[in-house]
Amino acid sequence: MEVSEILTNFDFVIIFAYFTVLISVGVLSSRKIKSKSDFLVAGKRLGYGLYVPAMSAVVLGGASTFGSTALGYQYGISGMWLVGMIGFGILGMGIFFSNRLSDLNIVSVSELLAKRFGKSSRLYSALIMAVYDMMVAVVAIIAMGEMFSSMFHWSNVMSIITGGAIVVFYTMLGGMWAVTLTDVIQFWVMTIGLLLILLPLSIFHAGGFDNAVHHLKPGALDITGIGGKAIFSYFLLYFFGMMIGQDVWQRALTSKNKSVMRKGTIMAGLYCIIYGISGAVIGMMASILLPSLHDPQKALPDLIQNILPTGLLGLVIAAIASAIMSTASGTIMASSTIIVNDFILPFSRSKKDDLKEIKCVRLMNLLVGAAAILIAAALQNVVDALNVAYALLTGSILLPVIAALFWKGISKKVVMASMVASSAVVVLDLMIEGISSLNPIIYGLISGILVMTIGILLVKSDVKKDSPAEANVIDK
Numbered sequence: 001m002e003v004s005e006i007l008t009n010f011d012f013v014i015i016f017a018y019f020t021v022l023i024s025v026g027v028l029s030s031r032k033i034k035s036k037s038d039f040l041v042a043g044k045r046l047g048y049g050l051y052v053p054a055m056s057a058v059v060l061g062g063a064s065t066f067g068s069t070a071l072g073y074q075y076g077i078s079g080m081w082l083v084g085m086i087g088f089g090i091l092g093m094g095i096f097f098s099n100r101l102s103d104l105n106i107v108s109v110s111e112l113l114a115k116r117f118g119k120s121s122r123l124y125s126a127l128i129m130a131v132y133d134m135m136v137a138v139v140a141i142i143a144m145g146e147m148f149s150s151m152f153h154w155s156n157v158m159s160i161i162t163g164g165a166i167v168v169f170y171t172m173l174g175g176m177w178a179v180t181l182t183d184v185i186q187f188w189v190m191t192i193g194l195l196l197i198l199l200p201l202s203i204f205h206a207g208g209f210d211n212a213v214h215h216l217k218p219g220a221l222d223i224t225g226i227g228g229k230a231i232f233s234y235f236l237l238y239f240f241g242m243m244i245g246q247d248v249w250q251r252a253l254t255s256k257n258k259s260v261m262r263k264g265t266i267m268a269g270l271y272c273i274i275y276g277i278s279g280a281v282i283g284m285m286a287s288i289l290l291p292s293l294h295d296p297q298k299a300l301p302d303l304i305q306n307i308l309p310t311g312l313l314g315l316v317i318a319a320i321a322s323a324i325m326s327t328a329s330g331t332i333m334a335s336s337t338i339i340v341n342d343f344i345l346p347f348s349r350s351k352k353d354d355l356k357e358i359k360c361v362r363l364m365n366l367l368v369g370a371a372a373i374l375i376a377a378a379l380q381n382v383v384d385a386l387n388v389a390y391a392l393l394t395g396s397i398l399l400p401v402i403a404a405l406f407w408k409g410i411s412k413k414v415v416m417a418s419m420v421a422s423s424a425v426v427v428l429d430l431m432i433e434g435i436s437s438l439n440p441i442i443y444g445l446i447s448g449i450l451v452m453t454i455g456i457l458l459v460k461s462d463v464k465k466d467s468p469a470e471a472n473v474i475d476k
Contacts, residue, residue, distance in 0.1 A: 004381060009358055011314030018318040019166060020184050026170025029178035036354040039175035039361060040107050040337055042254040048264050051186035054180045058251050059086055061327030062143030065320060068276050069104050070296040072283020076220025079283055083276025085234040089242025094265030097243060100405045102258040109246050110342045111399060116404040117412040124419055125397055126342035129246045132389040133335035134372060140328035141376040145460045147321060157377045167328045168369030174360050176254060179329045179390045186322030193319025196314055198304060199278050202285035205307045215288045231248060236441045240394040247334040269392035336364040388435050395444025396423035414455030422448035
Protein backbone atom coordinates (compact mmCIF):
# COMPACT_ATOMS: atom_id res chain seq x y z
CA MET A 1 0.00 0.00 0.00
CA GLU A 2 1.33 3.45 -0.92
CA VAL A 3 1.67 6.04 1.83
CA SER A 4 -0.63 8.42 -0.04
CA GLU A 5 -3.45 5.85 0.04
CA ILE A 6 -3.70 6.02 3.83
CA LEU A 7 -2.88 9.67 4.44
CA THR A 8 -5.93 11.71 5.43
CA ASN A 9 -6.50 15.38 4.67
CA PHE A 10 -5.40 16.17 8.22
CA ASP A 11 -2.09 14.34 7.69
CA PHE A 12 -1.50 16.31 4.49
CA VAL A 13 -2.22 19.56 6.34
CA ILE A 14 0.44 18.70 8.93
CA ILE A 15 3.02 17.83 6.25
CA PHE A 16 2.37 20.94 4.13
CA ALA A 17 2.35 23.15 7.24
CA TYR A 18 5.74 21.72 8.16
CA PHE A 19 7.26 22.48 4.76
CA THR A 20 5.74 25.97 4.86
CA VAL A 21 7.44 26.59 8.21
CA LEU A 22 10.82 25.56 6.79
CA ILE A 23 10.49 27.90 3.82
CA SER A 24 9.33 30.73 6.10
CA VAL A 25 12.35 30.21 8.34
CA GLY A 26 14.61 30.67 5.30
CA VAL A 27 12.92 33.95 4.41
CA LEU A 28 13.01 35.28 7.99
CA SER A 29 16.59 34.13 8.57
CA SER A 30 17.80 36.19 5.62
CA ARG A 31 17.02 39.31 7.67
CA LYS A 32 19.50 38.27 10.36
CA ILE A 33 22.41 38.06 7.96
CA LYS A 34 24.67 41.03 8.65
CA SER A 35 28.10 39.56 7.98
CA LYS A 36 29.97 36.69 6.39
CA SER A 37 30.26 35.07 9.83
CA ASP A 38 26.46 35.19 10.21
CA PHE A 39 25.96 33.46 6.88
CA LEU A 40 28.69 30.80 7.15
CA VAL A 41 28.82 29.96 10.87
CA ALA A 42 25.66 31.62 12.31
CA GLY A 43 27.71 34.39 13.88
CA LYS A 44 29.54 31.90 16.15
CA ARG A 45 27.03 32.55 18.92
CA LEU A 46 25.03 29.37 19.44
CA GLY A 47 24.45 28.16 23.00
CA TYR A 48 23.58 24.63 24.04
CA GLY A 49 19.87 25.04 23.27
CA LEU A 50 20.49 25.60 19.55
CA TYR A 51 23.90 23.96 19.12
CA VAL A 52 23.14 20.44 20.40
CA PRO A 53 19.96 19.94 18.32
CA ALA A 54 21.60 21.43 15.22
CA MET A 55 24.74 19.28 15.52
CA SER A 56 22.61 16.16 16.03
CA ALA A 57 20.33 16.91 13.09
CA VAL A 58 23.10 17.58 10.58
CA VAL A 59 24.57 14.08 10.94
CA LEU A 60 21.32 12.09 11.28
CA GLY A 61 19.73 11.72 7.88
CA GLY A 62 17.55 9.39 5.88
CA ALA A 63 20.29 6.75 5.71
CA SER A 64 20.58 6.80 9.51
CA THR A 65 16.82 6.59 10.02
CA PHE A 66 15.94 4.00 7.39
CA GLY A 67 19.24 2.15 7.82
CA SER A 68 18.98 1.63 11.57
CA THR A 69 15.40 0.31 11.36
CA ALA A 70 16.23 -1.96 8.41
CA LEU A 71 19.26 -3.39 10.21
CA GLY A 72 17.22 -3.75 13.40
CA TYR A 73 14.63 -5.70 11.41
CA GLN A 74 17.33 -8.03 10.06
CA TYR A 75 19.81 -8.37 12.91
CA GLY A 76 18.13 -7.11 16.07
CA ILE A 77 19.74 -4.72 18.52
CA SER A 78 23.12 -4.94 16.76
CA GLY A 79 21.54 -2.91 13.96
CA MET A 80 22.39 0.13 16.10
CA TRP A 81 26.06 0.04 15.05
CA LEU A 82 25.61 2.04 11.83
CA VAL A 83 24.23 5.11 13.63
CA GLY A 84 26.17 4.22 16.75
CA MET A 85 29.47 4.70 14.96
CA ILE A 86 28.26 8.08 13.70
CA GLY A 87 27.58 8.96 17.33
CA PHE A 88 30.98 7.70 18.48
CA GLY A 89 32.59 9.73 15.68
CA ILE A 90 30.86 12.89 16.92
CA LEU A 91 31.95 12.00 20.46
CA GLY A 92 35.53 11.62 19.21
CA MET A 93 35.37 14.97 17.46
CA GLY A 94 34.16 16.63 20.67
CA ILE A 95 36.74 14.94 22.89
CA PHE A 96 39.84 15.11 20.69
CA PHE A 97 39.38 17.99 18.24
CA SER A 98 37.03 20.57 19.74
CA ASN A 99 39.49 22.40 22.02
CA ARG A 100 41.93 22.96 19.17
CA LEU A 101 39.23 23.73 16.64
CA SER A 102 37.59 26.40 18.82
CA ASP A 103 40.83 28.43 18.76
CA LEU A 104 41.10 28.52 14.97
CA ASN A 105 39.92 31.40 12.81
CA ILE A 106 38.74 29.20 9.93
CA VAL A 107 35.53 28.13 8.20
CA SER A 108 36.70 24.97 6.41
CA VAL A 109 38.86 21.90 6.98
CA SER A 110 40.98 22.71 3.94
CA GLU A 111 41.63 26.24 5.26
CA LEU A 112 43.27 24.66 8.29
CA LEU A 113 45.52 22.58 6.02
CA ALA A 114 46.37 25.71 4.02
CA LYS A 115 47.53 27.57 7.13
CA ARG A 116 49.84 24.73 8.06
CA PHE A 117 50.82 23.12 4.79
CA GLY A 118 50.28 25.61 1.97
CA LYS A 119 47.98 26.20 -1.00
CA SER A 120 48.53 22.82 -2.64
CA SER A 121 47.26 20.99 0.44
CA ARG A 122 44.31 23.36 0.57
CA LEU A 123 43.22 22.76 -3.01
CA TYR A 124 43.78 19.02 -2.91
CA SER A 125 41.86 18.49 0.32
CA ALA A 126 39.12 20.97 -0.68
CA LEU A 127 38.41 19.02 -3.87
CA ILE A 128 37.97 15.76 -1.95
CA MET A 129 35.86 17.43 0.77
CA ALA A 130 33.60 19.25 -1.71
CA VAL A 131 32.92 16.01 -3.63
CA TYR A 132 32.23 14.16 -0.38
CA ASP A 133 29.67 16.70 0.83
CA MET A 134 28.07 16.89 -2.61
CA MET A 135 27.53 13.13 -2.70
CA VAL A 136 26.02 13.09 0.81
CA ALA A 137 23.60 15.81 -0.35
CA VAL A 138 22.75 13.78 -3.47
CA VAL A 139 21.90 10.71 -1.38
CA ALA A 140 19.67 12.81 0.89
CA ILE A 141 17.86 14.36 -2.09
CA ILE A 142 17.25 10.91 -3.59
CA ALA A 143 15.72 9.79 -0.28
CA MET A 144 13.51 12.88 -0.25
CA GLY A 145 12.42 12.10 -3.80
CA GLU A 146 11.46 8.55 -2.86
CA MET A 147 9.37 9.82 0.03
CA PHE A 148 7.60 12.47 -2.08
CA SER A 149 6.98 9.94 -4.84
CA SER A 150 5.34 7.55 -2.38
CA MET A 151 3.23 10.29 -0.77
CA PHE A 152 1.99 12.14 -3.83
CA HIS A 153 2.30 9.56 -6.66
CA TRP A 154 4.67 11.90 -8.52
CA SER A 155 7.42 10.64 -10.80
CA ASN A 156 10.81 10.12 -9.14
CA VAL A 157 12.33 13.01 -11.10
CA MET A 158 9.53 15.42 -10.17
CA SER A 159 9.76 14.33 -6.53
CA ILE A 160 13.53 14.81 -6.42
CA ILE A 161 13.29 18.28 -7.97
CA THR A 162 10.54 19.40 -5.58
CA GLY A 163 12.18 18.06 -2.42
CA GLY A 164 15.61 19.36 -3.40
CA ALA A 165 14.22 22.79 -4.32
CA ILE A 166 12.72 23.28 -0.85
CA VAL A 167 16.08 22.61 0.82
CA VAL A 168 18.06 24.73 -1.64
CA PHE A 169 15.64 27.65 -1.26
CA TYR A 170 15.85 28.06 2.52
CA THR A 171 19.59 27.30 2.58
CA MET A 172 20.35 29.89 -0.09
CA LEU A 173 18.29 32.62 1.60
CA GLY A 174 19.29 32.24 5.24
CA GLY A 175 22.65 30.49 5.09
CA MET A 176 23.81 28.85 8.30
CA TRP A 177 21.20 30.76 10.31
CA ALA A 178 18.46 29.12 8.24
CA VAL A 179 20.19 25.73 8.40
CA THR A 180 20.55 26.12 12.17
CA LEU A 181 16.94 27.10 12.86
CA THR A 182 15.51 24.49 10.49
CA ASP A 183 17.82 21.86 11.97
CA VAL A 184 16.57 22.70 15.46
CA ILE A 185 12.96 22.35 14.27
CA GLN A 186 13.85 19.13 12.49
CA PHE A 187 15.61 17.79 15.59
CA TRP A 188 12.52 18.21 17.74
CA VAL A 189 10.20 16.83 15.07
CA MET A 190 12.51 13.80 14.72
CA THR A 191 12.71 13.33 18.48
CA ILE A 192 8.95 13.62 19.06
CA GLY A 193 7.91 11.69 15.96
CA LEU A 194 10.34 8.78 16.12
CA LEU A 195 11.63 8.49 19.69
CA LEU A 196 8.61 9.67 21.70
CA ILE A 197 5.76 8.41 19.47
CA LEU A 198 6.81 5.62 17.11
CA LEU A 199 9.20 3.84 19.51
CA PRO A 200 6.77 3.39 22.44
CA LEU A 201 3.80 2.69 20.14
CA SER A 202 5.72 -0.02 18.27
CA ILE A 203 6.63 -1.67 21.59
CA PHE A 204 3.01 -1.38 22.75
CA HIS A 205 1.65 -3.00 19.58
CA ALA A 206 4.19 -5.81 19.95
CA GLY A 207 2.65 -6.61 23.35
CA GLY A 208 5.21 -4.80 25.50
CA PHE A 209 8.97 -5.31 25.57
CA ASP A 210 8.89 -8.40 27.80
CA ASN A 211 6.44 -10.11 25.47
CA ALA A 212 8.33 -8.95 22.38
CA VAL A 213 11.55 -10.52 23.64
CA HIS A 214 9.95 -13.98 23.43
CA HIS A 215 8.93 -13.42 19.79
CA LEU A 216 12.21 -12.06 18.47
CA LYS A 217 14.48 -14.06 16.19
CA PRO A 218 17.29 -16.02 17.90
CA GLY A 219 20.26 -13.75 18.54
CA ALA A 220 18.26 -10.54 18.17
CA LEU A 221 19.55 -9.27 21.53
CA ASP A 222 23.20 -10.07 20.71
CA ILE A 223 24.98 -6.69 20.47
CA THR A 224 27.50 -8.16 17.99
CA GLY A 225 24.97 -10.20 16.02
CA ILE A 226 25.47 -8.18 12.86
CA GLY A 227 29.05 -9.47 12.70
CA GLY A 228 32.49 -8.09 13.44
CA LYS A 229 33.17 -7.27 9.80
CA ALA A 230 30.10 -5.04 9.53
CA ILE A 231 30.88 -3.28 12.82
CA PHE A 232 34.46 -2.66 11.68
CA SER A 233 33.24 -1.34 8.34
CA TYR A 234 30.97 1.20 10.06
CA PHE A 235 33.90 2.17 12.27
CA LEU A 236 36.13 2.89 9.28
CA LEU A 237 33.48 4.72 7.27
CA TYR A 238 31.70 6.78 9.91
CA PHE A 239 33.81 7.07 13.06
CA PHE A 240 36.70 8.77 11.28
CA GLY A 241 34.54 10.42 8.62
CA MET A 242 32.45 12.26 11.23
CA MET A 243 35.54 13.67 12.94
CA ILE A 244 36.85 15.44 9.82
CA GLY A 245 33.73 16.15 7.75
CA GLN A 246 33.29 19.78 6.64
CA ASP A 247 29.58 19.72 7.51
CA VAL A 248 30.42 18.67 11.08
CA TRP A 249 33.26 21.19 11.47
CA GLN A 250 31.21 24.04 10.06
CA ARG A 251 28.43 23.23 12.49
CA ALA A 252 30.94 23.03 15.36
CA LEU A 253 32.24 26.50 14.51
CA THR A 254 28.77 27.99 15.16
CA SER A 255 29.23 27.47 18.93
CA LYS A 256 29.71 30.61 21.00
CA ASN A 257 32.64 29.31 23.05
CA LYS A 258 34.95 26.38 23.68
CA SER A 259 32.74 24.87 26.40
CA VAL A 260 29.66 24.77 24.17
CA MET A 261 31.65 23.23 21.31
CA ARG A 262 33.18 20.50 23.45
CA LYS A 263 30.28 19.59 25.76
CA GLY A 264 27.60 20.26 23.14
CA THR A 265 29.33 18.01 20.60
CA ILE A 266 29.65 15.25 23.19
CA MET A 267 25.92 15.62 24.01
CA ALA A 268 25.07 15.41 20.30
CA GLY A 269 27.17 12.25 19.98
CA LEU A 270 25.33 10.64 22.88
CA TYR A 271 21.99 11.59 21.31
CA CYS A 272 23.05 9.95 18.04
CA ILE A 273 23.85 6.71 19.88
CA ILE A 274 20.42 6.80 21.56
CA TYR A 275 18.84 7.47 18.14
CA GLY A 276 20.65 4.45 16.67
CA ILE A 277 19.53 2.15 19.49
CA SER A 278 15.95 3.42 19.16
CA GLY A 279 15.96 2.82 15.41
CA ALA A 280 17.18 -0.74 15.92
CA VAL A 281 14.46 -1.38 18.52
CA ILE A 282 11.80 0.00 16.15
CA GLY A 283 13.12 -2.38 13.50
CA MET A 284 12.96 -5.27 15.96
CA MET A 285 9.32 -4.49 16.76
CA ALA A 286 8.61 -4.31 13.02
CA SER A 287 10.07 -7.81 12.61
CA ILE A 288 7.41 -9.07 15.07
CA LEU A 289 4.50 -7.06 13.69
CA LEU A 290 5.44 -7.45 10.00
CA PRO A 291 7.36 -10.75 9.82
CA SER A 292 7.00 -11.33 6.06
CA LEU A 293 8.68 -8.23 4.58
CA HIS A 294 10.89 -9.04 1.60
CA ASP A 295 12.68 -5.68 1.76
CA PRO A 296 13.91 -4.62 5.24
CA GLN A 297 14.14 -1.03 3.96
CA LYS A 298 10.34 -0.97 4.03
CA ALA A 299 10.23 -1.81 7.73
CA LEU A 300 9.88 1.83 8.78
CA PRO A 301 7.31 3.08 6.23
CA ASP A 302 5.21 -0.10 6.49
CA LEU A 303 5.26 0.02 10.28
CA ILE A 304 4.04 3.61 10.51
CA GLN A 305 1.24 2.84 8.06
CA ASN A 306 0.08 -0.10 10.15
CA ILE A 307 0.17 1.28 13.70
CA LEU A 308 -0.19 5.08 13.59
CA PRO A 309 -3.57 6.87 13.70
CA THR A 310 -4.54 9.97 11.71
CA GLY A 311 -2.51 13.01 12.67
CA LEU A 312 0.33 11.04 14.22
CA LEU A 313 1.00 9.50 10.82
CA GLY A 314 1.48 12.94 9.29
CA LEU A 315 3.77 13.96 12.16
CA VAL A 316 5.99 10.90 11.85
CA ILE A 317 6.26 11.35 8.08
CA ALA A 318 7.30 14.94 8.78
CA ALA A 319 9.87 13.50 11.23
CA ILE A 320 11.33 11.25 8.54
CA ALA A 321 11.43 14.22 6.16
CA SER A 322 13.24 16.17 8.90
CA ALA A 323 15.98 13.58 9.18
CA ILE A 324 16.55 13.64 5.43
CA MET A 325 16.37 17.41 4.90
CA SER A 326 18.68 18.29 7.80
CA THR A 327 21.50 16.34 6.17
CA ALA A 328 20.84 17.78 2.70
CA SER A 329 20.90 21.41 3.85
CA GLY A 330 24.04 21.01 5.95
CA THR A 331 26.05 19.30 3.23
CA ILE A 332 24.95 21.73 0.48
CA MET A 333 26.10 24.56 2.73
CA ALA A 334 29.37 22.77 3.48
CA SER A 335 30.20 22.07 -0.17
CA SER A 336 29.36 25.66 -1.18
CA THR A 337 31.52 27.08 1.61
CA ILE A 338 34.51 25.00 0.53
CA ILE A 339 34.21 25.99 -3.13
CA VAL A 340 33.96 29.72 -2.35
CA ASN A 341 36.41 29.79 0.55
CA ASP A 342 39.08 27.54 -0.94
CA PHE A 343 38.77 27.83 -4.73
CA ILE A 344 37.41 31.34 -5.39
CA LEU A 345 38.38 33.80 -2.64
CA PRO A 346 42.10 32.86 -2.42
CA PHE A 347 42.51 33.78 -6.09
CA SER A 348 40.30 36.88 -6.06
CA ARG A 349 42.06 40.23 -6.44
CA SER A 350 39.15 42.28 -5.17
CA LYS A 351 39.11 43.65 -1.61
CA LYS A 352 37.36 41.65 1.07
CA ASP A 353 33.70 42.55 1.21
CA ASP A 354 31.30 40.53 3.39
CA LEU A 355 28.24 41.36 1.30
CA LYS A 356 29.91 40.30 -1.93
CA GLU A 357 31.17 37.10 -0.34
CA ILE A 358 27.70 36.31 1.00
CA LYS A 359 26.25 36.80 -2.48
CA CYS A 360 28.95 34.51 -3.84
CA VAL A 361 28.15 31.75 -1.33
CA ARG A 362 24.42 32.17 -1.99
CA LEU A 363 25.02 31.76 -5.70
CA MET A 364 27.15 28.70 -4.98
CA ASN A 365 24.35 27.28 -2.77
CA LEU A 366 22.08 27.55 -5.79
CA LEU A 367 24.61 26.00 -8.17
CA VAL A 368 25.67 23.18 -5.82
CA GLY A 369 22.03 22.47 -4.94
CA ALA A 370 21.01 22.44 -8.59
CA ALA A 371 23.92 20.12 -9.42
CA ALA A 372 22.98 17.78 -6.57
CA ILE A 373 19.37 17.70 -7.77
CA LEU A 374 20.43 16.96 -11.35
CA ILE A 375 22.83 14.19 -10.27
CA ALA A 376 20.13 12.70 -8.01
CA ALA A 377 17.57 12.80 -10.83
CA ALA A 378 20.01 11.19 -13.27
CA LEU A 379 21.43 8.45 -11.04
CA GLN A 380 18.71 7.83 -8.41
CA ASN A 381 21.13 5.43 -6.68
CA VAL A 382 24.56 6.62 -5.60
CA VAL A 383 25.37 4.45 -2.61
CA ASP A 384 28.56 3.22 -4.28
CA ALA A 385 29.60 6.76 -5.14
CA LEU A 386 29.08 7.72 -1.49
CA ASN A 387 31.34 4.84 -0.42
CA VAL A 388 34.03 6.20 -2.73
CA ALA A 389 33.66 9.67 -1.23
CA TYR A 390 33.97 8.31 2.33
CA ALA A 391 36.97 6.20 1.35
CA LEU A 392 38.79 9.22 -0.11
CA LEU A 393 37.84 11.43 2.84
CA THR A 394 39.03 9.08 5.55
CA GLY A 395 41.86 7.41 3.63
CA SER A 396 43.62 10.60 2.53
CA ILE A 397 42.47 13.55 4.73
CA LEU A 398 42.35 12.13 8.29
CA LEU A 399 46.12 12.00 8.89
CA PRO A 400 46.85 15.50 7.50
CA VAL A 401 44.12 16.98 9.72
CA ILE A 402 45.59 15.27 12.80
CA ALA A 403 49.04 16.52 11.82
CA ALA A 404 47.75 20.08 11.32
CA LEU A 405 46.11 20.16 14.75
CA PHE A 406 48.68 18.34 16.87
CA TRP A 407 52.02 17.99 15.05
CA LYS A 408 53.95 21.25 14.80
CA GLY A 409 57.18 19.92 13.36
CA ILE A 410 56.05 18.01 10.26
CA SER A 411 57.03 19.29 6.82
CA LYS A 412 54.53 20.64 4.29
CA LYS A 413 56.13 18.52 1.58
CA VAL A 414 55.74 15.35 3.63
CA VAL A 415 52.05 16.01 4.32
CA MET A 416 51.34 16.77 0.67
CA ALA A 417 53.16 13.61 -0.40
CA SER A 418 51.15 11.64 2.16
CA MET A 419 47.84 12.98 0.79
CA VAL A 420 48.74 12.26 -2.82
CA ALA A 421 50.08 8.78 -2.07
CA SER A 422 47.16 7.74 0.14
CA SER A 423 44.49 9.02 -2.25
CA ALA A 424 46.24 7.28 -5.16
CA VAL A 425 46.27 4.02 -3.18
CA VAL A 426 42.58 4.44 -2.32
CA VAL A 427 41.58 5.01 -5.95
CA LEU A 428 43.79 2.21 -7.26
CA ASP A 429 42.48 -0.32 -4.74
CA LEU A 430 38.89 0.73 -5.45
CA MET A 431 39.54 -0.07 -9.11
CA ILE A 432 41.08 -3.43 -8.24
CA GLU A 433 38.79 -4.70 -5.46
CA GLY A 434 35.59 -2.83 -6.28
CA ILE A 435 33.91 0.17 -4.73
CA SER A 436 32.20 -1.85 -2.02
CA SER A 437 35.52 -2.97 -0.51
CA LEU A 438 36.75 -1.53 2.80
CA ASN A 439 40.39 -2.30 2.10
CA PRO A 440 41.00 1.00 0.23
CA ILE A 441 40.49 2.96 3.46
CA ILE A 442 42.84 0.67 5.39
CA TYR A 443 45.50 0.71 2.68
CA GLY A 444 45.11 4.48 2.27
CA LEU A 445 45.73 5.08 5.97
CA ILE A 446 48.67 2.66 6.04
CA SER A 447 50.29 4.25 2.99
CA GLY A 448 49.78 7.72 4.49
CA ILE A 449 51.48 6.64 7.73
CA LEU A 450 54.39 5.07 5.82
CA VAL A 451 54.95 8.15 3.66
CA MET A 452 54.83 10.42 6.72
CA THR A 453 57.26 8.18 8.63
CA ILE A 454 59.76 8.00 5.76
CA GLY A 455 59.33 11.71 5.07
CA ILE A 456 60.08 12.67 8.67
CA LEU A 457 63.33 10.73 8.46
CA LEU A 458 64.40 12.20 5.11
CA VAL A 459 62.96 15.72 5.00
CA LYS A 460 63.71 18.47 7.49
CA SER A 461 60.76 20.32 8.96
CA ASP A 462 59.86 23.53 7.14
CA VAL A 463 57.42 24.70 9.80
CA LYS A 464 59.55 27.80 10.44
CA LYS A 465 58.64 29.07 6.99
CA ASP A 466 55.07 29.67 8.13
CA SER A 467 54.24 33.31 8.62
CA PRO A 468 53.81 34.58 12.21
CA ALA A 469 50.12 35.15 11.54
CA GLU A 470 49.61 31.57 10.43
CA ALA A 471 51.57 30.21 13.37
CA ASN A 472 49.51 32.25 15.80
CA VAL A 473 46.28 30.86 14.37
CA ILE A 474 47.41 27.29 14.95
CA ASP A 475 49.20 27.79 18.26
CA LYS A 476 46.67 29.95 20.14
